[in-house]
Amino acid sequence: MMETVMEVKVDEFLAHKIEDIVKRGTFKSKGEFVKSAVEDMIRRWETQELTTRMDKFAEDVAGKHPDSVSEAVLRAREEEDEIL
Secondary structure (H helix, E strand, O other): OOOOOOOOOOOHHHHHHHHHHHHOOOOOOHHHHHHHHHHHHHHHHHHHHHHHHHHHHHHHHHHHOOOOHHHHHHHHHHHHHHHO
């Protein structure tokens, strides 16, 4: 995969935190740390986006079908009893 160089500025506090983490050996470099942090943030954002879309879908479905699953099953059984 082709990589693109991006310039990132952070305050001194974050810079020291990143350097400390890299010194502990968790990451090979500051760049690797930043890349991992960006990947994590993207995953979190995408997860939140999907959750929001799923919640909206659930609200739309609930608005069209206000009965609970249990109520729908009971009504279907009552209709079957009437037919039989």
